[in-house]
Amino acid sequence: MSKEVFAIPNVPTPGMPVTFDPEICNGCNHCVEVCSIDVYIPHPQKGKPPIILHPEECWYCGCCATDCPRPGAIRFNWPLQARPYWKNKKTGEIHQL
Amino acid sequence: MTTWHEFLQEEGRPPAWPYPIRFGEERVIDTDVLVIGGGIAGCWAAIGAARQGLRVALVEKGDTVRSGSGGPGCDHWCNAPANPLSRVTPDGWARHMADRPYSNGIGIQIQCREDFDTLLEMEQMGGKIRDTENEYVGAEGRDDKTKFMISPRYGTIHSYLPDPRMGEPGFNPPETRNNVVIRVWGSTFKPALKKECRRLGVQIFDRVMGTSLLTEDGLQGGRVVGATGLDNRTGEFLVFQSRATILSTAGAGSLWLMSMELCGYSNMHSRAISGDGTVMAWRAGAALTKMESTGMIMIATGYKHKWYSGAGDASYENVPLVDARGRRLPYPIQGWEDAGAMLPTPGVEAEIRAKILKGEYELPFYGDFPAMAEVERRATWNLMLGEESTTRIMIDTFSAAGFDINRDLLQSYKFIEGQSLPQWRDAGYGGGVLVDWNLKTTLDGLYAAGTQMFAPEDHSYAAATGRYAGRKAAAYAREADPGKISRGQVEAEKARVYAPVKRSGGLEWKELHAGIARVMQYYVSEFKTESLFKMGLDALAKLETEAVPRLFALDPHKLMRTLEDLSMLEYAKIIIEASRARKASSVPLNFQRIDYPEQDPEEWNKFLTIRQRDGRVELGELPPDFWGDMKEQYEAHNRDYTGVHREK
Ligand code: SF4
Ligand code: SF4
Numbered sequence: 001m002s003k004e005v006f007a008i009p010n011v012p013t014p015g016m017p018v019t020f021d022p023e024i025c026n027g028c029n030h031c032v033e034v035c036s037i038d039v040y041i042p043h044p045q046k047g048k049p050p051i052i053l054h055p056e057e058c059w060y061c062g063c064c065a066t067d068c069p070r071p072g073a074i075r076f077n078w079p080l081q082a083r084p085y086w087k088n089k090k091t092g093e094i095h096q097l
Numbered sequence: 098m099t100t101w102h103e104f105l106q107e108e109g110r111p112p113a114w115p116y117p118i119r120f121g122e123e124r125v126i127d128t129d130v131l132v133i134g135g136g137i138a139g140c141w142a143a144i145g146a147a148r149q150g151l152r153v154a155l156v157e158k159g160d161t162v163r164s165g166s167g168g169p170g171c172d173h174w175c176n177a178p179a180n181p182l183s184r185v186t187p188d189g190w191a192r193h194m195a196d197r198p199y200s201n202g203i204g205i206q207i208q209c210r211e212d213f214d215t216l217l218e219m220e221q222m223g224g225k226i227r228d229t230e231n232e233y234v235g236a237e238g239r240d241d242k243t244k245f246m247i248s249p250r251y252g253t254i255h256s257y258l259p260d261p262r263m264g265e266p267g268f269n270p271p272e273t274r275n276n277v278v279i280r281v282w283g284s285t286f287k288p289a290l291k292k293e294c295r296r297l298g299v300q301i302f303d304r305v306m307g308t309s310l311l312t313e314d315g316l317q318g319g320r321v322v323g324a325t326g327l328d329n330r331t332g333e334f335l336v337f338q339s340r341a342t343i344l345s346t347a348g349a350g351s352l353w354l355m356s357m358e359l360c361g362y363s364n365m366h367s368r369a370i371s372g373d374g375t376v377m378a379w380r381a382g383a384a385l386t387k388m389e390s391t392g393m394i395m396i397a398t399g400y401k402h403k404w405y406s407g408a409g410d411a412s413y414e415n416v417p418l419v420d421a422r423g424r425r426l427p428y429p430i431q432g433w434e435d436a437g438a439m440l441p442t443p444g445v446e447a448e449i450r451a452k453i454l455k456g457e458y459e460l461p462f463y464g465d466f467p468a469m470a471e472v473e474r475r476a477t478w479n480l481m482l483g484e485e486s487t488t489r490i491m492i493d494t495f496s497a498a499g500f501d502i503n504r505d506l507l508q509s510y511k512f513i514e515g516q517s518l519p520q521w522r523d524a525g526y527g528g529g530v531l532v533d534w535n536l537k538t539t540l541d542g543l544y545a546a547g548t549q550m551f552a553p554e555d556h557s558y559a560a561a562t563g564r565y566a567g568r569k570a571a572a573y574a575r576e577a578d579p580g581k582i583s584r585g586q587v588e589a590e591k592a593r594v595y596a597p598v599k600r601s602g603g604l605e606w607k608e609l610h611a612g613i614a615r616v617m618q619y620y621v622s623e624f625k626t627e628s629l630f631k632m633g634l635d636a637l638a639k640l641e642t643e644a645v646p647r648l649f650a651l652d653p654h655k656l657m658r659t660l661e662d663l664s665m666l667e668y669a670k671i672i673i674e675a676s677r678a679r680k681a682s683s684v685p686l687n688f689q690r691i692d693y694p695e696q697d698p699e700e701w702n703k704f705l706t707i708r709q710r711d712g713r714v715e716l717g718e719l720p721p722d723f724w725g726d727m728k729e730q731y732e733a734h735n736r737d738y739t740g741v742h743r744e745k
Pocket of ligand 1: 024026028029032049067070073
């Protein structure tokens with residue numbers, strides 16, 4: 001809790017089109033290259049997951065996650081307003097992503 | 098740490114720009130054929146030209162491996178009437194398709210003749226086009242010999258031409274299906290195309306935005322002899338000298354709509370689709386046509402719940418729709434039983450609405466996957482949705498979250514999400530560069546393909562016309578001398594490109610985009626009159642004189658976005674000028690004028706063309722079928738083409 005508090009602008013939202021698992025991701029930056037929008041930049045430290053720099057420009061094409069060579073390293077993260085629903089046909093139970 | 102803000106919090110400073118900064122530095126590239134735009138059309142154009150043994154440079158704003166609307170995937174190869182299962186002839190089907198008012202008979206004829214050849218070449222390059230693993234044996238439309246999967250669309254009439262019998266039982270019996278549309282595994286295509294470009298020695302310039310065309314002596318209307326580009330990671334300036342140039346970028350997808358925080362996610366296309374190529378052609382003096390036509394914008398998930406950005410929800414391709422109590426709804430389902438019809442008639446839609454209000458149908462509606470035959474269910478989920486562009490990631494995340502097509506109903510958002518606003522339109526589909534039978538524009542040395550042309554169609558159309566434009570541009574380049582680049586024109590473009598990085602404060606790109614979109618919503622939407630158009634032009638002129646000189650960009654990426662705005666501003670002006678020129682209303686152009694209400698009067702049944710000379714707008718017109726006899730013209734221009742098509 002002792003972190004310095006900076007004066008910074010609001011965070012762009014939705015701000016996290018994906019989440020990375022730093023245990024699985026080896027920072028190969030393939031997703032940085034695949035993204036046609038340049039949502040990411042490589043992390044300055046080798047081996048770390050990329051930095052999400054332009055989250056609001058993402059068009060949710062999914063290519064970064066689909067083409068990642070390490071399963072589980074990158075997960076898609078739908079914004080709350082875009083999370084779909086479904087219903088179990090037998091029980092009628094409703095689920096949301 | 099994964100976001101910029103987390104980095105700042107952890108490190109106590111923002112990350113440094115990760116690429117070398119080279120603002121103002123210049124690199125000159127000499128090539129025979131230059132292709133601007135590395136989507137589906139551009140990759141095929143580069144391949145088509147490189148096969149002729151010429152030096153080819155391909156310029157792409159993102160990375161060619163997945164860029165463009167067809168980058169993530171494609172599940173339908175739409176017009177391959179030359180395939181062995183087809184029940185229509187390529188020339189006959191082309192004529193039928195071109196019967197739709199204001200379509201492009203040249204592009205359609207090329208597509209219908211060469212699409213199947215293009216598809217077979219896609220397979221040779223490593224694209225998957227057949228059910229080679231026998232996953233869908235027994236699915237309707239699967240041919241066990243060729244392992245092609247024919248799609249439910251269409252009957253022997255195209256489903257975009259509404260037929261009142263659609264949806265009736267027996268309307269689309271197997272024996273009358275046209276079998277021109279083939280289901281494909283399109284997520285394999287783009288990486289394979291990039292690989293083929295590399296194999297053929299195409300010089301690929303990824304992360305480079307084309308900014309202008311260079312003309313002989315720098316004159317508007319002169320022969321195109323090259324182009325300029327901006328590296329959007331380093332800010333370096335590229336000057337391409339080329340004997341022939343092919344434009345294959347797209348329309349301006351978000352001209353009417355800008356959501357500041359959903360700028361990539363508010364309409365069907367990515368924000369990168371900003372009309373750059375059309376505006377480059379316009380500035381160079383090429384003629385455009387159909388620019389007054391606009392479509393309803395495809396709102397994406399950021400605004401409304403849509404399955405794949407823009408299209409409907411998962412009620413497509415044979416998924417029956419039911420209400421919350423499980424009652425089947427009378428929607429066509431773009432399936433076998435309704436010949437691929439996508440929309441109900443207005444009468445049926447009104448009836449459903451009335452029944453909802455009376456409580457007879459209960460909201461929300463659902464796509465009833467479990468009701469489908471097992472193999473059709475899998476084909477729809479894994480093949481159609483799995484391969485259709487941005488939906489791959491959806492099925493992956495749904496499945497990971499526990500959604501099961503064998504057990505669950507997928508919610509539909511019909512009615513509960515409301516309608517799109519009529520002011521929100523889409524310029525990305527309709528207007529474009531005028532071309533002839535060589536896909537040459539009205540300027541020497543300049544060709545166009547795919548969505549760059551007027552009245553474009555789909556993925557396979559982009560592929561076939563790209564491949565064709567590559568061939569034709571190469572033939573021209575082989576004979577042409579290297580043109581001379583005008584230094585003055587390069588300097589003027591450099592000054593324009595770098596102006597925003599000279600300022601460190603002022604106006605940012607998002608605000609200008611939103612400002613342009615608002616002008617289009619107010620003055621170029623549902624209510625069209627000369628006085629509103631005039632106000633629109635004045636408002637755009639005000640943006641140009643007051644906002645543009647205040648634009649600033651802090652890094653090469655933001656500079657690219659700023660230049661995209663400048664493309665959109667010019668694109669907006671062209672649309673208004675073209676709209677003023679059409680003094681009649683038109684249903685197929687989605688163009689309603691209050692001051693000229695007559696719908697499609699005979700004398701206005703023509704293409705209006707628009708171009709610039711010495712900075713002044715010049716109008717022209719062409720008959721609705723200016724391309725002449727499609728079969729004859731195609732054959733006259735392609736005597737040496739040897740493809741699969743044989744006269745049936
Ligand atoms: S998420 Fe995947 S592609 Fe991206 S850097 Fe990590 S391992 Fe590489
Ligand atoms: S989903 Fe697409 S646009 Fe978004 S970060 Fe991934 S590759 Fe880029």
